[in-house]
Amino acid sequence: MSSPGNATDSMNAALKCSIIPNQEYLLQGSVLDQYVEVLLHRLRGLCDNVDSGPESFHDHELCFSLRIANTGTTTPMSVFALRVRRSLDVTNTPFQLRYIGQQELGDKNKPTVVRTSIDIACSSTITDxxxxxxCRLDFEYIARGYMFRKGRMKITVSKIFKMGGNKPVGGVEPISRSYLVELSVLAPSGQDAIGEDMKVFAEQLRPLVQLEKIDFKRLGNMM
Structure with missing residues (x-):
């Protein structure tokens, strides 16, 4: 078994060589309930594995934040977003821990959001x-919907439900009369050409859904 130091060195070397898919390229939008079947039909025609159909999911997601005080900087506090997701309809599957970084502040003309994203499989004790x-639990929700793939692009169409009661599978209610649509790609750093491919694919879903680059920082300031 390798030592922790060797494991850290290997991880750093992999990051420098752009081996680990640690960047998420993301576009988001929504579609009203009455048009979701039309959107699903179009995605079946555009995406891979047409014969087998999309993969369904029913997940419970908990969103945590970790606040760390900074010393000697103009920013008094750093906030790290961590998400834990587990499947509600597939037993004996590992929980998924996800770290999501801040949206990159680079070129505003980039067609998609670009942010650090690292996924790790873990045990059910991760919340403890x-x-x-x-870490502080900020909010949690139920996501139920379908996932499609087009090459390395992943498209999810999700109905988001509020939590109700003490059990995640009971007492839920939808937060809106629409579905969240996300188009994303996980890739190593520096592959910005992916964004152009995503933009071309997103154009094929208009006018049913308009997938956009969301400014999360601006959205947070408005809330």
Whole structure:
């Protein structure tokens, strides 16, 4: 078994060589309930595995934040977003821990959001570990919908439900009369050409859904 130091060195070397898919390219939009079947029909025609159909999912997601005080900087506090997702309809699957970084502040003309994203499979005790670490549960929700793939692009069409009661599978209600649509790609750093491919694909879904680059920082300031 390798030592922690060797494992860290290997990870850093992999990052420098752009081997690890640590960047998420993202576009988001929404479609009204009455048009979602039309959108699903179009996605079946555009995406891979037409014969087998899309993959369905029914997940429970918890969104944590970890606040770390900064010393000697103009920013008093750094906030790290961590998400834990588990499947509600597939048993014996690992929980998924996801770190999501801040949206890159580079070229505003980039066609998609670009942010750091790292996914790790973990055990069901991850929520206890995060709580002991000092993380705060900000919110949680149920996501139910379909996932499509077009090459390395992933398209999800999700109905988002509020949590109700003490059990995640009971007492839920939809937060809106629409579905969240996300087009994303996970890739190593520096592959900005992916954004152009995503933009071309997104154009094929108009006018049913308008997939856009969302400014999360601006959205947070408006809330």
């Amino acid at each position: 570990f995060l709580t002991e670490l000092g």
